[in-house]
Amino acid sequence: MTGPLSDLRIVEFSGQGPGPFAGGLLADFGADVIRVDRPGEPLLSPKYDFYNRNKRSIALNLKSDAGREAALALVAAADVVIEGFRPGVMDRLGLGYDVCATVSRRIIFGSMTGWGPNGPMAMEAGHDINYLALTGALDAIGYPDRPPAPPLNLVADLGGGGMYLAFGILAAVHEARRSGQGQRVDAAMIDGVSHLMSAFSAFTQQGTWTDRRADNIVDGGSPDYGCYETADGKHVAVGAIEPQFYAALLEVLGLDAATLPDRADRANWPALKQLFAERFRQRTRAEWETAMAGRDACFSPVLSIAEAWEHPQMQAREVHAQFDGLVHPSPAPRLSRTPGSLRRATPEPGENSREIWTDWGLPQALWDRLGGGDSPAAGGAR
Numbered sequence: 001m002t003g004p005l006s007d008l009r010i011v012e013f014s015g016q017g018p019g020p021f022a023g024g025l026l027a028d029f030g031a032d033v034i035r036v037d038r039p040g041e042p043l044l045s046p047k048y049d050f051y052n053r054n055k056r057s058i059a060l061n062l063k064s065d066a067g068r069e070a071a072l073a074l075v076a077a078a079d080v081v082i083e084g085f086r087p088g089v090m091d092r093l094g095l096g097y098d099v100c101a102t103v104s105r106r107i108i109f110g111s112m113t114g115w116g117p118n119g120p121m122a123m124e125a126g127h128d129i130n131y132l133a134l135t136g137a138l139d140a141i142g143y144p145d146r147p148p149a150p151p152l153n154l155v156a157d158l159g160g161g162g163m164y165l166a167f168g169i170l171a172a173v174h175e176a177r178r179s180g181q182g183q184r185v186d187a188a189m190i191d192g193v194s195h196l197m198s199a200f201s202a203f204t205q206q207g208t209w210t211d212r213r214a215d216n217i218v219d220g221g222s223p224d225y226g227c228y229e230t231a232d233g234k235h236v237a238v239g240a241i242e243p244q245f246y247a248a249l250l251e252v253l254g255l256d257a258a259t260l261p262d263r264a265d266r267a268n269w270p271a272l273k274q275l276f277a278e279r280f281r282q283r284t285r286a287e288w289e290t291a292m293a294g295r296d297a298c299f300s301p302v303l304s305i306a307e308a309w310e311h312p313q314m315q316a317r318e319v320h321a322q323f324d325g326l327v328h329p330s331p332a333p334r335l336s337r338t339p340g341s342l343r344r345a346t347p348e349p350g351e352n353s354r355e356i357w358t359d360w361g362l363p364q365a366l367w368d369r370l371g372g373g374d375s376p377a378a379g380g381a382r
Contacts, residue, residue, distance in 0.1 A: 010081075
């Protein structure tokens with residue numbers, strides 16, 4: 001196995017969203033991530049389950065004694081555990097942090113939750129939109145004449161959840177290799193999103209950020225930072241905040257700064273936005289791309305997902321790669337000497353059980369208790 005994390009063994013208990021995303025980040029860079037799946041058919045076809053590429057799978061019935069014992073054997077041989085259940089579920093399965101720490105004092109136990117393990121909402125169900133709502137982030141996104149706009153599930157699940165979990169795990173692994181002691185990584189999405197909102201929290205206290213949507217510098221309120229419709233019904237994005245970029249934008253739009261209202265006065269923003277909108281509607285998106293090329297106006301076309309795959313910049317950068325017959329995002333970020341890689345397609349549940357058992361040197365007697373062999377068994381391994 002290659003990659004900077006190739007000496008890292010991770011046991012990931014199957015779940016959805018931020019936990020698998022964090023495990024996937026680590027797997028892209030070489031970590032041996034063993035996904036403990038439930039026996040049976042997966043919820044999503046593995047081919048399209050991009051978060052689980054580069055991982056291996058073992059299927060275990062964690063409610064059986066043999067399945068639980070097998071899971072603890074994996075934990076004893078691992079460096080990291082990743083789980084994303086509601087608080088208390090792993091404890092009820094007999095696989096909580098305290099139990100895992102008894103089989104390996106150096107284990108890093110990464111828990112992914114939405115609300116965190118304590119507080120009045122700790123046990124409530126939720127999704128990205130709910131965690132985003134509680135932090136103040138959702139209220140700031142969108143336009144004042146419409147409800148707040150969910151920014152897909154990028155901000156809480158992935159940005160404030162999975163990425164913070166991955167960072168916490170790597171920080172804890174680094175410390176464990178110095179101290180020889182493991183610890184629990186408690187990653188809650190409301191924590192991560194609140195941390196991502198640091199600047200806006202500061203602006204609010206400074207008095208430079210209002211609680212009205214699309215009324216601020218980077219929320220679509222300012223005329224120099226937003227999206228505009230073009231003559232062909234498509235859209236472009238501009239972010240010309242700094243004076244030199246704003247001047248370049250005005251020049252391409254054919255506008256004279258001396259005749260325009262002062263953008264430093266928020267009261268002038270609606271008129272400027274209307275003027276910019278009228279100008280952008282005079283040409284197609286492609287025509288604006290040609291006009292803006294090389295002009296440093298902080299301009300880009302608003303592309304669909306499929307269009308992004310074909311854009312010259314995205315292709316030159318090799319942002320996407322063909323893998324397992326599909327277009328995948330390439331591993332990120334880029335390391336110059338030990339980059340991430342695409343090595344394994346997402347496995348079927350239990351596809352690698354025998355291979356994992358051998359590679360990790362787990363007891364043959366326990367494999368026999370699971371009903372091992374080379375085919376699916378009642379104990380849940382294959």
